[in-house]
Amino acid sequence: MKQFCIGLFFLFSLQAFAQEASTPLVSLEAFQERLKEASGKIQSIEADFRQDKYLDVFAETIVSKGRFAYRKEEKIRLEYTDPLAYLMVINGSQLKILSDGKTNIVSLGTNPMMQEMKTLIAASMIGDLGSLSAGYTTHFSENASSYIARIEPKSAATRQYIREITITFSKTDMSVTTLRLAEAGEDYTEYHFTNRRYNTINSDELFAIP
Structure with a gap:
């Protein structure tokens, strides 16, 4: 199971995300209100990404590119197109992986740890921090262009796979611009999101399993 968890985070799993010096938030309440309002309007997201x-x-550093898609509730699609074709889809409690023409489907519903990790990744990718449980400590800061949230799991079991997640939000529209996952040791994964499109997905076709 440990190897499966590491593999999942490798698949899910943005240079330092904010080059400007950051300081503590001027108003945590204002940030949370803006984030809640923005998240509440999102039904789906499409974006290009660089990992x-x-x-x-x-x-x-290994660089990959592809397309990201999300739709409420609990539907995520990561389609890697360069340098290799690779597809991963999460729909509810099921995970589908398509690689080298072979499809593998795994149930996440019977494993509480995997369910928690799925929720954490989904919340991070769309910036929905309100969906996280009390099992995380979050630190906030900001600079001229961005809000920055650092999320640390309290659970020792979770920290075996992910030490910290850092999310950078654009102050312009509260969109997630980068997502950094600090893993075991010095390993990390960063996603840079561009060409974001909101509420454009009107069916579950992209997230079909199978």
């Missing part, structure tokens, strides 16, 4: 995966053992 930077740093592996300390090789001292190198």
Whole structure:
């Protein structure tokens, strides 16, 4: 199970996301209100992404590109197109992986840890921090252009796979611009999201399993 969890985070799993110096939030209440309002309007998201995966053992960064899609509730699609074709879809309690022409479907519903991780990743990718449980500590800061949230799992079991998640929000529209997952040791994964489109997906066709 540990290897499966690590593999899932490798698949899910943005250079430092905010180059400007950051300071504590001027008003946490104002940030939370803006975030709640923005999240409440989102029914679906489509975006292009670049994934930077740093592996300390090789001292190198592996860059991948693809398309991201999300639709309420609990539907996520990551379609890698470069350098290799790879597809991962989560729909409720099921995970589908398509690689090298082979499809593998896994049930997440019977594993509380996997369910928690799925919720954490989904909340991070769309910036819905209100959906997180009390099992996380969150630190907030800001700079001239962004709000920054650092999320630390309290559970030792969760920290085996993910030490910290950092989400950067654009102050312009509260969209998630980068997502960084700090994993074991010095390994990390960063997603940079561009060309975001909201509320454009009107069916579950992209998230079919099978």
